[in-house]
Amino acid sequence: MVRTNLIISCLVALLASSSLGFAPSSLKPSSLLTSKSTTSLDIFGDALKGAFANDDSLGKRKDEGLSKGPDYNENVTVNGKKVQGAVVGQKLTAVAGRARVKIPVNCQKGDCGTCMVNLNGRKVKACQTPLPKGKANIQTL
16 A cells, blocks of 8 residues: 555656656655655645546446347257257358368458358358348358
């Protein structure tokens, strides 16, 4: 506690001397070395008095993130295996990983074409294609 107060006092003295051009007499080096249990910020006067006055008037904070949670798609199969907990918008490589089916990928950009799969009868690149809503039947080539 004493060390924390000493650090705070030093920072206040440094701030006051650099921004105001002088060091207040109450913050002489001899007074910084005393073991006080509290730190006084009187050099700023009432400048910080109302800094957090409106925190209570903001009301209760809403939960951050998705308001209704992720959008799950329970109608997903990979090579005939049903996938539980697949999230709409995930890349097909991640969805296949949940079913423990390995889809080979190289570039992760969709340039090489090693990750081609059939999604509902259409050939798509699994590293770039997000999981759609509704039925999704993924077949590796």
